[in-house]
Amino acid sequence: MQIDTFKSGFVAVIGRPNVGKSTFVNQMVGKKVAIISNKPQTTRNRILGVMTTPTFQIAFTDTPGIHKAHTELGRRMVHASYEATSGVDCILFMTTPLKQVLHGDEIILENLKKTKLPVFLVINKVDQLKHFNDIDLTIALYKDFYPFAGIYPVSVLENKNLDHLLEDIVRVIPFGPKYYPDDMCSDHSDRFLMAEAIREKILNLTKEEIPHSIACIIDDVKKCPTNEAYTDVYATIFVERESQKKIIIGKNGDMIKQIKEKSLMDIKKILNSKVHLELWVKVKKDWKDRPNDLSTLGYTQENL
Ligand SMILES: Nc1nc2c(ncn2[C@@H]2O[C@H](COP(=O)(O)OP(=O)(O)OP(=O)(O)O)[C@@H](O)[C@H]2O)c(=O)[nH]1
Numbered sequence: 001m002q003i004d005t006f007k008s009g010f011v012a013v014i015g016r017p018n019v020g021k022s023t024f025v026n027q028m029v030g031k032k033v034a035i036i037s038n039k040p041q042t043t044r045n046r047i048l049g050v051m052t053t054p055t056f057q058i059a060f061t062d063t064p065g066i067h068k069a070h071t072e073l074g075r076r077m078v079h080a081s082y083e084a085t086s087g088v089d090c091i092l093f094m095t096t097p098l099k100q101v102l103h104g105d106e107i108i109l110e111n112l113k114k115t116k117l118p119v120f121l122v123i124n125k126v127d128q129l130k131h132f133n134d135i136d137l138t139i140a141l142y143k144d145f146y147p148f149a150g151i152y153p154v155s156v157l158e159n160k161n162l163d164h165l166l167e168d169i170v171r172v173i174p175f176g177p178k179y180y181p182d183d184m185c186s187d188h189s190d191r192f193l194m195a196e197a198i199r200e201k202i203l204n205l206t207k208e209e210i211p212h213s214i215a216c217i218i219d220d221v222k223k224c225p226t227n228e229a230y231t232d233v234y235a236t237i238f239v240e241r242e243s244q245k246k247i248i249i250g251k252n253g254d255m256i257k258q259i260k261e262k263s264l265m266d267i268k269k270i271l272n273s274k275v276h277l278e279l280w281v282k283v284k285k286d287w288k289d290r291p292n293d294l295s296t297l298g299y300t301q302e303n304l
């Protein structure tokens, strides 16, 4: 690595929930560092996703979707997202093709007006447009609203136009050292990734208030005492109400069985081992508004 030609930098990815921020960071890193779902507020923590090539290294920070928070957890998530925009080299503001500037986007962009950093507008999901030219309207509206350093209509799912965006990110990041080792993709522990994998399965298998009401922690990870080839993983899923516990367990335990089977596939890959997974479901009433519960579940100001 030659310091005078190698480039390295930090990039925050922010935007409303569900616009595709985590999908984008995973795509850039080439590995799943953040969970994805079609439910808003999937990501709850800042997650570092490191992309390393022979000529540059970019540390992306995936962030929770910025929304009007109604709970203490929500307020902490939004705070964490704005915090992620300091100390970086550039900011990617992600939105989707729209016929007007959404109020949620207006609020984020008003906040970004304080920054002197280059802000790139990334309009994701252009694959959903009936006519590609319709994107011109979104571009015109957003351009009037904020002095973006660049505008990129992209489709992360179809890998469309991401190369242009990447080229421009590399242009704005400075020459510098490789901050992270080649094999480091994320800053989170295996326990975090496993808990998130379980939460992702629940997000994708349930609806209405359940996705927002669950939290998951890994209680223990140890070698199986009777079979060395296996790792035993013990996890607890927390819900807010007794009725939600019933839904998570499902009729004859069908739902928890599905959650377990789908989670196991990811957990085996994370640990690179055969796994016995034990899942428990517990009720922690209104945990999203109780600072002590938020700490127990890992949602502290520092952790987010
Ligand atoms: N059609 C289409 N869907 C996409 C694209 N990128 C992401 N999605 C979908 O959009 C949904 C939300 O994606 P996420 O990456 O979880 O969105 P997010 O912005 O991280 O959401 P939060 O974590 O809630 O803030 C998922 O269903 C993705 O599959 C895209 O380019 N095209």
Ligand SMILES: [Mg+2]
Binding pocket: 021, 022, 023, 034, 035, 036, 042, 043, 062, 063, 064, 065
């Ligand atoms: Mg996300």
